[in-house]
Amino acid sequence: MLKLSAPDVGKEEAEAVASVLCSGNLVQGEECRAFEIELAAYLDSPEVVLVSSGTAALHLSLLAIGIGPGDAVLLPNFTFTATANAVSLTGARPVLTDVDSRNYNISSKTLIDTIEAYAGAERLRAVLPVHEFGCPVDMDSIMAIASEYKLLVVEDAACALGAEHQGRKAGTFGLAGCFSFHPRKTLTTGEGGAICTSDASVAHKLRVLRNHGMESYSGKIDFVMPGYNYRMTDIQAAIGRVQLRKFPAALEKRRQLVATYLQNLSNISGLRLPEKMPGHSWQSFMVVLEKYIDRTEIITRLREHGFESNLGAQSIVSQKSYSYCFRPYMREWNSLRLYESGLVLPFCEGYSASTLETVSRSLLIAMEKASE
Ligand SMILES: *Cc1c(COP(=O)(O)O)cnc(C)c1O
Helix, strand or coil, rough: CCCCCCCCCCCCHHHHHHHHHHCCCEEEHHHHHHHHHHHHHHHCCCCCEECHHHHHHHHHHHHHHCCCEEEEEEECCCCCHHHHHHHHHHHCCEEEEEECCCCCCHHHHHHHHHHHHHCCCCCCEEECCCCCCCCCHHHHHHHHHHHHCCCCCEECCCCCCCCCEEEECCCCCCEEEEEECCCCCCCCCCCCEEEEEECCCHHHHHHHHHHCCEEEEEEEEEEEECEECCCCCCHHHHHHHHHHHHHHHHHHHHCCCCCHHHHHHCCCCCCCCCCCCCCCCCCCCCECCCCCCHCCCCCHHHHHHEEECCCCEHHHHHHHCCCCCCCCCCCCCHHHHHHHEEEECCCCCCCCCHHHHHHHHHHHHHHHHHHH
16 A cells, blocks of 8 residues: 655664764754754754754744733644644644635735734734645735734744745744654654744743753753654754755755646546645645545555555644634635545555556546546
């Protein structure tokens, strides 16, 4: 079975891990320091703070900018549940905004509609745009709205390392930008995450919070606030450094491969293709089925052909733990449609164009059978 994606890890990563193990320094050592510096250079961001996962990155960022009980945080209703969990875990209340049906991201329209309709008791303090599947959010307009409504911005760029809006890296627009290095993402350390920020005091707070609330100055150690253990290991950082060296080529390959899907799927009826936004990093390739097509049937048929496929992301408000969330009244939600009819196809830099052509042919057959 061809999986949705396969992490590109091998001999080089294994050697890097072996040398960390032999060094005896497993945490908070040279590999972590070096990976932070290299990532900061790649992102063109002054500071990068490594953490244990993308979820930890989101949780710590929200805490570091002072989000907590009594606050409300805007986020898209189409994302991985971790985005909403991070907000919830701070004690703040998620406020859900719809997304654009073509690029699956929040837009200035969906954001303003939600802000204007908001009637909850908690104070709207922040917005958490998600660069879904690596598609860059139009951050210029989001930043303008944030400044008009006095909202702090934390970017969920968990899927979007390398994505760019107007030549600037996703994650570097807000007060903090969060990345995940889970194996389903474009660069992996097994588990892992990172936060970039250009605010030195936020960076400092992140470093204290990820390490038990510990601060050290002139050789003296003190625990200045209750913190977490959200640290990345040097074993993970060593993998990440190898991955980062290979990353620009991998990203280029993904951008080229997408053309194969767009071309081969363009004539299949009952199917909508994602918008080819400039600067997209294509962590996942999701199409949207028309309502009359049964997605479960398509997934089953593709599996019979040897291809894994799956739904793309969650509608947060459709999950049991988030049914209480505020969201504006709307007759038809794009995010609900995407949740019900989105289909992620196998895609990563390691798959060949001819493999993607075969997937496309299998999808065509499955779609024809499903419409009979
Ligand atoms: C993967 C992902 C996360 C969570 O990252 P983990 O490293 O798995 O904790 C958060 N938000 C989005 C949009 C993601 O895709």
